[in-house]
Amino acid sequence: MRIIQINLNHCEVAHSLLEQVLREKRADIALISEPYKKVETQSYILDSSKTAAIWAGRQPESVQPRQFTHILDEIAQDARHRSQVVIAGDFNAWSEDWGSTRTNARGRTLQETFATLDVALLNTGSQNTFSKAGYGSIVDLTFCSSGLYRRTTWSLSNDYTASDHKYIVCDLEDREQAPTAARSSRFNPASLQPLKFAEELRIPDPSGDVECEVHNTMAAVLQACRASMRCSRGHSRHHEPVPW
The missing domain is CATH 3.60.10.10 (Endonuclease/exonuclease/phosphatase)
Incomplete structure (x- = not known):
């Protein structure tokens, strides 16, 4: 959509x-x-x-x-x-x-x-x-x-x-396409802009729900990665992509 x-x-x-x-x-x-x-x-x-x-x-x-x-x-x-x-x-x-x-x-x-x-x-x-x-x-x-x-x-x-x-x-x-997209791309660490990452990283306030806090924190990190790094296609079959 x-x-x-x-x-x-x-x-x-x-x-x-x-x-x-x-x-x-x-x-x-x-x-x-x-x-x-x-x-x-x-x-x-x-x-x-x-x-x-x-x-x-x-x-x-x-x-x-x-x-x-x-x-x-x-x-x-x-x-x-x-x-x-x-x-x-x-x-x-x-x-x-x-x-x-x-x-x-x-x-x-x-x-x-x-x-x-x-x-x-x-x-x-x-x-x-x-x-x-x-x-x-x-x-x-x-x-x-x-x-x-x-x-x-x-x-x-x-x-x-x-x-x-x-x-x-x-x-x-x-929904069915999301896992494929996540597995097929990763961030290029060589393109990291540290100041941009720090500027965009906004950790949400505690909600009291640990599982929700973990999810929201990882989402905030992913959002900062999107704003501060370029994505590159991953070719390795042995490693899953990680936000950093």
């Missing part, structure tokens, strides 16, 4: 470009903030305030309460009843955990709410997802349940959007 995330800034040109990008990249779902199109169809659903939308080949779902804390509470409540989730959007929240220069009130609220969920942040690197008039920030965030984390690749696209937000592309591997 491929998911594309974008803030269209209510721009008609950006909307038209998105339709083209969805076809070219063969995306299954688009998560849209500040959409241009205000009329729903079977595959394009708006929230009640018409400030967010989800596009899909099939009937999608969408939620967007008016108050920030309320939307997060509703998302968290819904996510607790699901084993596999992807949560994404323009949260307009700053946190040093995802590369902001500081943590604001929205960032703290988002962290505190999602700390109660079994989800991990997919964002990697420190490139801004929003930029305008020389100003930039990381406000477009993507989270997924821990069970999906190892099967998901997150990236920012440099394709032109006609918006002040970048496209975010998430590739989710099929």
Whole structure:
């Protein structure tokens, strides 16, 4: 499954470009903030305030309460009843955990709410997802349940959007393909950027569940490896790939 995330800034040109990008990249779902199109169809659903939308080949779902804390509470409540989730959007929240220069009130609220969920942040690197008039920030965030984390690749696209937000592309591997992909590739230690690794390594706070903490710590290490090393194809039949 491929998911594309974008803030269209209510721009008609950006909307038209998105339709083209969805076809070219063969995306299954688009998560849209500040959409241009205000009329729903079977595959394009708006929230009640018409400030967010989800596009899909099939009937999608969408939620967007008016108050920030309320939307997060509703998302968290819904996510607790699901084993596999992807949560994404323009949260307009700053946190040093995802590369902001500081943590604001929205960032703290988002962290505190999602700390109660079994989800991990997919964002990697420190490139801004929003930029305008020389100003930039990381406000477009993507989270997924821990069970999906190892099967998901997150990236920012440099394709032109006609918006002040970048496209975010998430590739989710099929369950049966994940083990093959894991065995057939490994990180190239010669390409390691130590400072980048240290910058990207964010060990989650203790949750009280040892098994969960081990999983989340290994996921954080893997995420740092992805951001600081190149992958190379492994040819050895005698050694399994390791994150470092």
